[in-house]
Each structure stands twice: as C-alpha cells, then as structure tokens.
Amino acid sequence: MKINNVEIEDTYAEAFPITVSRVLITAATEYYAKIAATEATGFGTSVIGCPAEAGIDCFVPGDKTPDGRPGYVIMICHPKKDELKHQLIERIGECILTAPTTAVFNWLPYEKLEDKTQEKRLDVKLHFFGDGFESKKTMGDRTVWAIPIMEGDFICEEEYGYKKGVAGGNFFIMGETQGSALMAAQAAVDAISLVEGCICPFPGGIVASGSKVGSLKYSKFMKASTNHKMAPTLKGKVADTEMPANVNAAYEIVIDGVDEETIAKAMTAGIKAACTIPGIVKISAGNYGGKLGPFKFELQKLLQ
C-alpha cells in the first residue's frame, strides 16, 4: 500500500491498557494556561522512567469552560490507579495551584454521563492547603473550592474522573534524511494535536530513540535497549537491520488516548500528515507478538 508514494507496511501497532485522567487548566490568558499545562505535564514521557505519562491534549475556548476563561486539557496516565492518584495530587498541587491565574477542573468524561454517581473518581484533597480559610462555591453544575492564595482565590475541583484508556499507540516514520523524517514527525504531531482525547507524551511529541524490550548484551540489568534493527548507523553492521537502504533516519510517534477509537483516529491523522512531506520512504509500527498488550492497530486498515 502506498500514500503519496510512501510505503505503508503491512503491520500493526500493539498497545496496552493504562489508567487516564483528564484535567482542565484555565487561566486569565491562553499564555498562562499553557505555562501551567507545560509544567504539569513535564518529565512525563514513559512510565519506564518517569512518574507518569503526561501531555497537553487540547485547547478549550472560554465559552466552553466552567469559568469563562480559556484553558488547556492535559492528560495524566499511569498503569496503576493509586499511582495515578498520587500523580494528580502532586502535579496539580505543585504545578497548577502554584501557577499564575489558574483554576483547575475535572475534564473526564467530556461526554455527559447519564448517571454521574456511577462515575469513578479519584479524590485529590487540595482544599486542605487553604488551612481552614477555604470555602465551597457553586460554578454551573460543579461544586468547587475557593482557596485564598497570594494572587487572590484559587478555584478548583477536588475529584477527578479516571478511566481505562490505551497507551502505546505508535508508528514509525522513515526518511531519506534526518531532516525529512523530523519534518514529517512534526507534521504528524501537528495533526494529532487536533484529535481530542489523546497525547503524544514524548518531547515535542516525538521519539528519536525507539527501544526494544530487553537487551542482547546487558540483559542482566537492562529491561529495554536501543532498537538496533532501526538504527541507521548500524545498517551495514548488523545482520537483522530493518532499515531500507535509502533510509537514513526514523522517528516514532507514541500516542496515549482515552480509548481505541481515539488512538485509531490519531494514528490515521498522523500518518496521513507525515506522508505529505517530501523524502519519506516508509511508515511502519511497533509490535511485540501480543506480549505487550491486547490492542492492535493495523496500518493498512486505518488508511483504507
């Protein structure tokens, strides 16, 4: 299969379950909402080494937010529910409460639930920071706390919905040069940023150093190591290289989302965008024979 003369490999991305929360950060201006969202989602690329996987999902205009101010939705993800709760407490308490002009609200689900009492929530007891000076308020159909701080009153919800989502949606972009592969990766990330309900948690949304599970040489202490089959500088040195002769760089896009449908939509948008860039040779994806997780996203089906 080819799109704009780019080969779409007949393979699939393998993904696994993760627990997801979505948090809306509003602020006086877009600029300050983004400042807080960026700090709160940093150091959040992969739970292999980071305390969570986190990123900015989407922008919400002021006429759609509880306080009439513009905001960004962030997603925070962790395989374990208790760790997710801990991350919500620390990332909201240290990176949003402290940020200029912000307020913070639960933003999961964005679809209206018929019966909210059925919804599962994690309790983040932010109001104790108010030291007894905090008070409850009603904002639309939400109950919020007003916590007196140095810049005025900080408005927040305390319970954040969570749900089972999907982590590790992915595809590889292989280019004739590093520049073409990176431009395509950037185009892919731009396109995926418009799909609501997902994040690309790596730096700028892009992975430069894909890994394989385990290690050939250091298997005693390394759980993951470089995906040597995809390393262009090893093309002439390893027997099992998977890099075509005319490919000199590859990037991976990794996607976490609220459900399978969102991952599929994001992968499709991202691959299509990557294929608009000159010098792209091939799109592939990472899978591990079903050992990593139960979700499969077949590239050629997505792009039919």
Add this chain to the structure above:
Amino acid sequence: MKINNVEIEDTYAEAFPITVSRVLITAATEYYAKIAATEATGFGTSVIGCPAEAGIDCFVPGDKTPDGRPGYVIMICHPKKDELKHQLIERIGECILTAPTTAVFNWLPYEKLEDKTQEKRLDVKLHFFGDGFESKKTMGDRTVWAIPIMEGDFICEEEYGYKKGVAGGNFFIMGETQGSALMAAQAAVDAISLVEGCICPFPGGIVASGSKVGSLKYSKFMKASTNHKMAPTLKGKVADTEMPANVNAAYEIVIDGVDEETIAKAMTAGIKAACTIPGIVKISAGNYGGKLGPFKFELQKLLQ
C-alpha cells in the same frame, strides 16, 4: 528604602543548601534544544511534591558548545545526592535521549577547574542503552559515547558534576492589582533568566500560592499550607494580615542557584526589574527565623 517609589521592606530571604547539577542540551536548532530542555525540567517546582527542582538556566551559542550546535543549560537540584543521581538518570534517559537531534554534556563547573580529578561527579550509565553497539569518541577535551538510535548517533557524556548550591532564594512582589503584580513578576523572571547559574523552578518562574510551614487547622497531616497573612482576599478576615490596604495580589519569585553570589545577583536583577512596572507597592521576602537554612539575603543591602 524606595526604588521607583516602591517600598523595599527591611527584611531578608532565607535560603538553604541543595545539591545541584548542570546539564547542557544541544540540538540541530535552538527550537529542538528548548523542546528537550522543557520536557526534562518539567514537574520540577519544589521537592515538597516534585521529584526534583529543575529549570532552564541559560542559552549557549554554538561557538561555545562541544559540538558546535546551539544549546540550553538546565539545572537539576535535590537535597540528597543519591536522589539527584536518580533524577539525572531518568530525566536525561527519558527526556533528552528520546528528544529529536539532541546531545548532552556535563556543564558544571563552567569555570575551568585546575584539577579535574578533584571534581565530584555522578555516574549516569547511559551507554548501556546502546546494547553493545555504542562506542567511545573524543570531542575536544571530552570523552563521549556515540549510541546508535533511530535518528542516527546520540552523543552524550556520562558523568555529571555536582556541587552544593543554594535553594529558596526569594522575594515577594505586591501590586495594586493582579495584573500589575503579574507583569512585574514576569519582568523579574525575564531579568533573572539572564543571570547565569540559577533557575526559577516554578511555572513560568512565578509562584502564585506562597505557603507557610505547617498549618493552623490541619497540622496533623499538612506540612505546609497557604500563607494566609499574604492572601489578599483574607485582608479583612484575619488579624495577622501582612497585606497593605492598597495591595490586591502578590507573587513570589523563588530562585535556586549554584552559589550565594549568584542568588544575590539574581534577586537584585529581579527586584530592580519588578520596580520598573507601574502599580507595584512593595517588595518583601520570606524567612523563617533561621529554621529553614543558613543563607540570608537582606533586600536593602542587595539594592544599595
């Protein structure tokens, strides 16, 4: 004492020791160096709740870096040396190694040490990711590893210097309105960003919610709570308010640096910049009677 008609309170900032590393991230372009630096220093405002205090220190032009490409220096700080080592491993491994086009180098000390063997370093064994395909190279007077990854070879040093630095340098900016206080805080952060060897680890460099040690009401489980004396919405409600009648918002700037001299320089530059903004009433600072730490920065002395 007054500067531009802003009162400088006769008080001091109290600061404490912290262990500091400085890491240079270079990339093909400034843009991608900043992407990696931002991800690697996120979720890093205060070790009360974050795994480290981290931020971008300064830009380094390509003619001053080991590989001739532009870069940003980040600082990562933690009270404990072992935790700092752990943070270097994870933040470099997950947020820089994975970022497009980057390389990473030790950037402490920036002054040339007479005897480098005396310098203390933390060993971050990044090369194992190369799974035996990595190789040593010489770059100027540095020995670096070249690790084959998907985009080409990732160049890195593995040992990062550390030193005792100073955390918690601070001052308060009190304004007639939230807007004037925030504009002054932004001006202060802009000025401090030009002082080499320090960071303002909070979101955008600014703290909106200063805290006091302990809690009046929830002392059994809260180690810190809102600084109610500085909360403008409590002015008429608490007896011990310290907010002047014409002050309606305050922000705190918190600074971590490589040494006392740098903190002093940064505080001076920041306060002077804040005082250029209309609607600023007063500058103060936070201290705890010597219980927090051994370093004192007297505002009026700094500004003489």
Add this chain to the structure above:
Amino acid sequence: MKINNVEIEDTYAEAFPITVSRVLITAATEYYAKIAATEATGFGTSVIGCPAEAGIDCFVPGDKTPDGRPGYVIMICHPKKDELKHQLIERIGECILTAPTTAVFNWLPYEKLEDKTQEKRLDVKLHFFGDGFESKKTMGDRTVWAIPIMEGDFICEEEYGYKKGVAGGNFFIMGETQGSALMAAQAAVDAISLVEGCICPFPGGIVASGSKVGSLKYSKFMKASTNHKMAPTLKGKVADTEMPANVNAAYEIVIDGVDEETIAKAMTAGIKAACTIPGIVKISAGNYGGKLGPFKFELQKLLQ
C-alpha cells in the same frame, strides 16, 4: 450596566467600510505556516500610515485545506480596491512565495457561493514568476499553478475574492493599573482570535495610543493626535478628561471583519473576556458622531 462589576458605558463603536480579502497560507507544519502569515501581515496596523490593515484571522486544520496541510487564514484590508490588489501582489509575492514550504489559496468566501461566476476577484499574476516553466494543475475544485522554485514546486491560486467588510470595530478597556488593563486586553484578543472572519490588526491585537481626529495645537499638519481625554497622565491637567479617578491605564481593541455580524460577535467575545480580569473599571467605545462611518455597535445591546 455591569458585567462582573465592570461598568459597560452606554455608548457605541462607530465603524466604516473597507475592502477585504482572505488568503489561506498552508505549509508543511503549523510553525512554517505561521512564519509566513506573520511576515505577510506585518506593518499593517492602520491605513493612516501602513500600506494595508492586515492580520492573522484563524487556523485551518489539514483536513479542511486544499492540499491536506495545516494553514492560517490572513486578512488584508484597504479602503480602495486597487490598493488592495497591489497589496495582495506584494504581500503574497514577497512574503509567502518566498517563505519555506508554503502554498497559497483564496479563502473568500468560505461560505459556498451558488454562482461563482458572480464572485468578484482580484487577479494577482503570480505565475509569471515561473518564467514559462510554470504549469496548471487541478487540486480538488481549484485550478492552481505549480511554479518551480528552489525548494520544489510552489502551489498557488492567482485570483483572490474580495468583498466589502467593516473596519474600526472597537472598544476601550480601562483598568486600575496598566497591568490589569493589559491583561484584560490580552484576554480580549485571545477571545476574539477564536471568532472566524476578523482580525485585530494592531501589535499583538492591542492599541496603547488611541487617537482623536485632528489636533488642537498642530491642526495645520496633523490629521490625528493623541486622545488627550483618555490619557491617564493628563487627568489632573485637562478639563475635558474622560478617565475616571481610579483608572490609570486604558487600551483599545480595534477589529476589522468581513461583515457587521462578525464584528458584533468579536466585540461581544472580547468585552466578556476583558471583564473576567480583576482590576477592570469600565468598558467604553470610540465614535465620532457618524462622521467616520455608517456602522454602529452599541455596547449594552451586544451584551444583553
């Protein structure tokens, strides 16, 4: 009338007709689309001294553009049709054709016209730059030129729709401090940026130096001079000041749009956003007794 305790003056904004074109700039990535859009709309605040009024209207995602790539719509406005044509030629030829990875399309009307033959268009003969090497192509329902340039082929339409629009929609934001007024102006511009079909042509969307028609002292050679009634530093010095005692700074938001309805929508969104900011005293608007133009936007009616 009050919104969030901000007084909405019982007055109206007076606006006048202007001829408007809308141009879509797509590029490989959002970043490069914005680079071109920014250059092409610079030096475009007011036709009093600039060769056009110009600005970025809105973002268009790749799945809505002719070439599947992300883009920004810019608006270029001039009272005279021939001058508008000249500005289209120069701004497209010098600032978009020259910009990396761009393509350029007519984006007026965005509503589908029943009978396109009725639509008025300005002919911008860009293809002559191709020196005979250019060729015609079909892209969806558009005929475009492919012009061979250094980076590949530049894709462009050559005929750009124009229509009578409205210039000079406006309102004033008066704040207790410069910081609060500017934060509110920024919030207003953020909100207006989401209204499709209009621009705020001044720097960052904001006017710091409103003017009156003519001059008291230099009337022989000055067509416009400072609006001294609105200057806070003249409050105690001129008899006819209109600045309330507690106002220390004001900003004006000026809006050009494709029609009256869009201006009304933009003014409403902008004023509401400004009123979310602490320290705002009053919203007013500029009018000239009908001498400037035929369009009236009454503030209190907009906000009912």
Add this chain to the structure above:
Amino acid sequence: MKINNVEIEDTYAEAFPITVSRVLITAATEYYAKIAATEATGFGTSVIGCPAEAGIDCFVPGDKTPDGRPGYVIMICHPKKDELKHQLIERIGECILTAPTTAVFNWLPYEKLEDKTQEKRLDVKLHFFGDGFESKKTMGDRTVWAIPIMEGDFICEEEYGYKKGVAGGNFFIMGETQGSALMAAQAAVDAISLVEGCICPFPGGIVASGSKVGSLKYSKFMKASTNHKMAPTLKGKVADTEMPANVNAAYEIVIDGVDEETIAKAMTAGIKAACTIPGIVKISAGNYGGKLGPFKFELQKLLQ
C-alpha cells in the same frame, strides 16, 4: 573545499550598498518588546516589492538599555535615505507607538562616536502626536519626549542615526531533501541571529524562491523571475541546471548588515551551522558579475 563533508563551492556572494537605521524597542517584558519588533519589521523582505527591508537584529538586556527594561534592536533598510526616513516615521508611529508598554530609542551607532554632532540623523517628528501635551525629559545622556497616551507616557527619541550598510549578503544551502535543507537553513538563521548588526529579512530568515535578474520569457514586464537553474523539479528539463543529481531542495539565506565585516561574520557563522546538519550536499552563493554591487564575499576565504 569541504566542511563536515559538505562541498563549499569556489564562488562568492555579491552585495550592494543600502542605508541602514537601527532602532531599540524596549518594553515592560521581553514578550511585549518582541510583539512590537515583529509588527514593525513585517512586510519587509525585499525592496523589490516591500516598502523596506527590515528585521530583528538582537536582544538587549535591561541593564544595557536607557530605561532599564529589556528590548530588541530592529534594523530598517532602504537604498534611498528619504524613503528610509519615511519608513522610520510610519513603522515607529504605527507599529511601536501603538504597541503595549513600549519605548523607542536610536541604536546607531552602538560604538560611541567621539563627536556626536558629526553623526547624521533622520528627524522623525513623533512628538507632534502629543498635541502640545508632550514634554522633554532627560534619560541618561539622551533627551527624550514623554507623550501622554492611553496607557501612560510613551517615551521616545526623535532622531535616528543612519549609515551606509551592505545588503544582499547571501549563500545557498543545497540538501538531499527539502527537510534537510530547511533544517540547515534554520540552523544557519539561529547562528546568524547571534551576530550583532545584521538581519535576515526574509520570512523566518529564509528564502525558498531565489530569483534571477530579468526573465527569459516575460522580459517585457518582469524584472526578476525564478532562478530556474536552481529549481530541483526542472533538473531533467532545462539544459543549464546547476542542481547536483542528489540535491532535491535548496534555500537561500540573505543578510543585510551595518558593514562588510558584519556580513562576513554572519555568512561564516551561518554556513558553519548549516554544515552541522545531516544530508547537506553543497553550499554556494549568488553573484551577478559585479552588476549588482561592489561587495564580494568569497566563500572559501570566509571559511579558511
């Protein structure tokens, strides 16, 4: 000659005289200084079709500016002195006076002149906007005007130095793919941005569509047309192509500067930076047998 395996062609860039002014824009924060600088230098790529060539030269920290606030230096260039004066009047009056929190100062020469009375200046009578309410002030060794406007007092100088500079310094970057050539162009622009006294006036500093003087086919009315010898999509179609077989895209960097030395420094820094990027094949430069101008910059000499 080769740098990092990139061929440096044995040729030269030909440049011509232009009249240059340098203007310092300060503001409350870096952000607002950049907003004004961007608006004031827009629509300023080439005097072939733009009213001036203009761009941002460099950042000046607050401790080096007349008013203690951060600022950006812009350069405005035109072959004719009178046109330059006109452009100063309009760009300062419409794009800086109107921008939030700005002040504006002459920034040429930055070297101290022994005898300032000898210096040539253009008089931009900005103070008339004050309508008689303006007043003179002293700021350091400068006399400035304070003009009452809506946000407070606008501070400005009125006389701007000018000098003969050099326009059209240039080089070409030829890459295996569009992505590699553009990444190298971006790296070059990043490096040149650090050289004080020059600008890259094209969008983002980069030219995608280099031109030749005159036209083969439309010579009656086209003064310039596409440089067909450098168009990759014409490689197989024109006999006189200059694009190597493995080059698929080229970009040009054009530089205007205060003198020959600065252009030489900028070209050197830019070419070196471009050669750090993978997939770059060749660096060349544009010249016209001395018909365009008297300045020659030989590439191989610069890089010795």
